[in-house]
Amino acid sequence: MKSADRGILSEHDLKKTSNRVVYGIMVFFILLMIFSMLYPILMTMFNGLKSNVEVNSFPPHFFPQEWHFANLKDALDYIDLPMFLRNTLYIFAGNMVATLVVLGLAAFSISRMNVPYRKVFYFFFLMTLFIPATSYMIPNFVNLKELGLLNQYAAFWLPAGANTFFFLLLKNFFDGIHPEILEAARIDGASEPRSFFTIAVPLSIPIFATLAIFIFSTAWNDWFWPSLVMHSEDKYTLATAIYKYVINVKALNTNIKFAILFLVSLPPILVFLIFQKFIMRGVSLSAVKG
Amino acid sequence: MNQSAALHDHLPAELESKPYKQNRWKKNFWGFMFLIPALIIFIMFMWVPIFKGFLYSFYTVDFVKGNTFVGMDNYARALTDPDVLIAVKNTLYYMLLCMVIGFWVPIAFAIAISELRKFGGFVRVAAYLPYVMPAVVLYGLWRWLYDPVGPINAVIGSTGAEQIAFLTDTRWSMISLVFMETWQQFGSGMLIYLAAVLSIPRDWYEAAEIDGAGVWARIRHITLPSLRNLILLMLILQVIATSQGYQSQMALLDGGPNNATLTYALLIVKYAFTRLDYGTATALGMLMFVVLGGLGIVQFKLNKEDN
Numbered sequence: 001m002k003s004a005d006r007g008i009l010s011e012h013d014l015k016k017t018s019n020r021v022v023y024g025i026m027v028f029f030i031l032l033m034i035f036s037m038l039y040p041i042l043m044t045m046f047n048g049l050k051s052n053v054e055v056n057s058f059p060p061h062f063f064p065q066e067w068h069f070a071n072l073k074d075a076l077d078y079i080d081l082p083m084f085l086r087n088t089l090y091i092f093a094g095n096m097v098a099t100l101v102v103l104g105l106a107a108f109s110i111s112r113m114n115v116p117y118r119k120v121f122y123f124f125f126l127m128t129l130f131i132p133a134t135s136y137m138i139p140n141f142v143n144l145k146e147l148g149l150l151n152q153y154a155a156f157w158l159p160a161g162a163n164t165f166f167f168l169l170l171k172n173f174f175d176g177i178h179p180e181i182l183e184a185a186r187i188d189g190a191s192e193p194r195s196f197f198t199i200a201v202p203l204s205i206p207i208f209a210t211l212a213i214f215i216f217s218t219a220w221n222d223w224f225w226p227s228l229v230m231h232s233e234d235k236y237t238l239a240t241a242i243y244k245y246v247i248n249v250k251a252l253n254t255n256i257k258f259a260i261l262f263l264v265s266l267p268p269i270l271v272f273l274i275f276q277k278f279i280m281r282g283v284s285l286s287a288v289k290g
Numbered sequence: 291m292n293q294s295a296a297l298h299d300h301l302p303a304e305l306e307s308k309p310y311k312q313n314r315w316k317k318n319f320w321g322f323m324f325l326i327p328a329l330i331i332f333i334m335f336m337w338v339p340i341f342k343g344f345l346y347s348f349y350t351v352d353f354v355k356g357n358t359f360v361g362m363d364n365y366a367r368a369l370t371d372p373d374v375l376i377a378v379k380n381t382l383y384y385m386l387l388c389m390v391i392g393f394w395v396p397i398a399f400a401i402a403i404s405e406l407r408k409f410g411g412f413v414r415v416a417a418y419l420p421y422v423m424p425a426v427v428l429y430g431l432w433r434w435l436y437d438p439v440g441p442i443n444a445v446i447g448s449t450g451a452e453q454i455a456f457l458t459d460t461r462w463s464m465i466s467l468v469f470m471e472t473w474q475q476f477g478s479g480m481l482i483y484l485a486a487v488l489s490i491p492r493d494w495y496e497a498a499e500i501d502g503a504g505v506w507a508r509i510r511h512i513t514l515p516s517l518r519n520l521i522l523l524m525l526i527l528q529v530i531a532t533s534q535g536y537q538s539q540m541a542l543l544d545g546g547p548n549n550a551t552l553t554y555a556l557l558i559v560k561y562a563f564t565r566l567d568y569g570t571a572t573a574l575g576m577l578m579f580v581v582l583g584g585l586g587i588v589q590f591k592l593n594k595e596d597n
Contacts, residue, residue: 007405008495008508019505026402033399034416036473041419043441044431059444098331106328115321125328128336130586134534134555135579138562138571139343142351143335161331192320221424224537228563242426243541247433254434261427272422276415280481 041265048072048259055254068255075259078252083234084241091226091237092219094157099211100201102161107170108196112182122171129164141228155229166211173207174200213271213279220268238264347576351568364573374574376549377557384464384539384553385532391465392472393528396479397521401513403480404487414484418477425474429541432470433457457543460550467538467551479524483517490516523592530585534578554578 013019043062047055048071050064075081106125110118140159149155177200185195201208223239230236236244246252246260272279347364349357368374403413420428434440436456443453456466490513498508514521536556539545545552545560552560554574562571 006492006495008401008513009405009505010496010499013499013505022505023405026405030399030402030406030413034413037416037420037477040431040435040473041423043435044427047434056439058439059448060441102327102331105324109321109324113318113321113324115318115325121325121329125332128332128340129590130583131340132530132534132579132582132586134536134558135575135582136339136343138558138568138575139346140335140339141562142346142568142572143339143342145353147334158331159335161328162335167328192324196324217422221426223424223426224540239424239426242424243429247426247430247541257430258434261430265423265427268422268424269419272419273415276418280414280418 041269044258044265045262047255048075048262050255052253052255055258071255071259072263074256075263078256079241079245079260081238081260081263084236084238087235088219088237088239090153091156092216094153095160095215095219096212098157098160099163099166099215100208103163103167103170104201104204105196107167108174108200111171111174112177112179112200113192125164125167128162144229150229151231151235153235156226160215166214169207169211170204173204177203209278210281213275216271217268343572343575343579346569347573349569351572360569364569365577367570368573368577373549373552373557374554377552377554380464380550380552381533381535381554384468384535384551385529387464387468388471388528388532391468392476393525395472396476396483396524397517399476399480400483400487401509404484414477414481417480420474421477423474425537426541428470428474429538432466433542436466458547460547463543463547463550467542470542471538482524483520486517486520487513519592523589526585526589526592530582530589533582 009019009023014023043060046062046064049067049069050061050071051066051068054061054065106121109115110122115121144150144155149158181199181203182195185199186192190198219237221239222237223243226237226240227243230240233241242260242264246257249257346357348359348361350360350363351357399417403410403417406413423431435442437443438453438455442456447453454462456462494512495508498512503511534555536553536559539551539553539556540559543551545556555578558571558574558578561567561574
């Protein structure tokens with residue numbers, strides 16, 4: 001049957017002029033959309049390579065008239081990107097470990113270990129989803145302050161283990177592992193921690209990879225919360241440092257500003273382009289998170 | 291453990307000798323041990339803040355002198371502050387704009403892109419790309435795009451129309467923010483819708499076409515009804531998210547010009563970190579919880595139906 005390679009429109013529809021016009025308009029809007037997506041991103045790159053006079057000229061040029069690659073060096077002189085990068089990666093790595101150990105173990109226990117009262121525990125974790133995050137943002141900050149965690153990486157690492165959304169993703173994934181595999185390990189005398197780390201974790205690489213992408217993008221993007229929790233400059237994350245020292249600074253030349261913005265957006269764009277198939281599959285999962 | 295009798299032959303000798311009850315306890319021992327870290331972390335960093343939020347809304351929070359109980363004072367202050375009324379109005383306006391400007395865009399593009407015969411992969415990547423860019427880069431970029439001497443005004447200027455002060459004009463500032471956010475975020479929603487559009491059986495369209503249904507009729511009576519649950523879910527997610535929005539309002543305009551982009555969540559942040567009045571900020575958070583709490587439950591129910 002031919003039905004597999006048709007969409008809403010069939011070949012026959014496209015022979016009608018009115019449908020062709022509609023289809024043409026549709027393609028036009030898609031092209032317009034692509035242009036509006038790519039133009040600002042490419043502009044960030046090109047603006048970072050122009051002279052400051054050219055960036056501020058009106059109307060703006062697309063390609064630089066002269067290429068100023070020295071801007072990238074000036075950018076690195078202006079702001080200590082490697083240090084902020086290191087801080088960001090610290091937070092990413094610690095959050096990843098906390099997610100794997102704390103949430104992984106709990107999800108495994110609820111999903112595959114038949115603990116008594118597991119419905120109660122499950123509900124205990126799940127309940128937090130119904131409370132809008134902003135409504136306890138301030139007490140959360142006060143709580144961290146009272147625990148003496150401000151300005152410490154632990155203020156990110158420990159709460160990373162309290163992510164209900166990631167817990168649900170892990171539990172759903174573990175639910176799909178065949179219980180026979182784990183049962184066989186138990187019969188062979190493997191302890192529970194051992195079957196978790198040597199059987200469940202290796203089987204769950206796909207879900208941990210998806211979580212790694214979520215955690216990476218949070219660590220890379222979040223500027224507001226780190227700016228509250230960290231108050232010494234040498235602990236800022238990249239996004240916080242950019243917000244504090246680049247976005248709201250008037251004295252900085254626009255071309256250098258764009259060179260910095262370009263350098264910061266390059267890694268996530270590359271990660272995305274390399275892992276795109278994988279990431280786009282993960283997007284549908286984020287529908288639960290909102 | 292019904293199979294245990296059948297498996298009896300294969301059990302190692304050491305397990306065989308232990309009484310059944312002890313085995314069971316041992317099994318549950320690890321089950322509970324695995325839960326304990328998460329229980330502690332959830333209590334410390336979720337339930338304690340939530341509980342403190344309730345508690346501190348009746349206190350004046352002072353980190354140096356200690357907290358003092360003030361009864362309903364924080365609530366009274368919150369409800370009589372004229373800024374709160376402005377913030378609620380702005381938040382509702384923001385939610386409305388996100389609906390009008392942003393909500394339908396991913397649906398429309400998902401349907402359109404599903405009809406592309408070629409280059410579908412490239413279009414998806416391009417649409418999703420802005421979503422990958424860090425928010426701070428976005429703020430720097432769009433401040434320049436919206437600038438009186440930026441590219442958008444260059445286009446407007448070349449048509450001879452009057453230039454627009456996108457960010458500093460109170461009539462435009464919120465619209466500009468919503469437009470920026472739509473630009474960034476629609477790709478992610480589009481991919482979710484696209485997966486749903488592509489999962490609709492093609493035969494349905496075939497059958498409808500044979501019965502004489504036109505293109506619009508097929509979209510109206512097949513595509514959109516198939517997406518109904520997803521659209522409803524995304525709508526609730528958007529309402530939950532936009533009712534708490536404050537980051538771009540804060541980063542680009544700090545609630546200005548003239549409080550035009552001061553949203554409710556931003557006011558909470560300002561109460562806490564500009565006025566250092568944590569008590570009133572928590573009280574405002576509690577009020578938000580009361581209003582929004584129900585929505586989360588609706589979302590959960592829909593999610594379950596969807597699965």
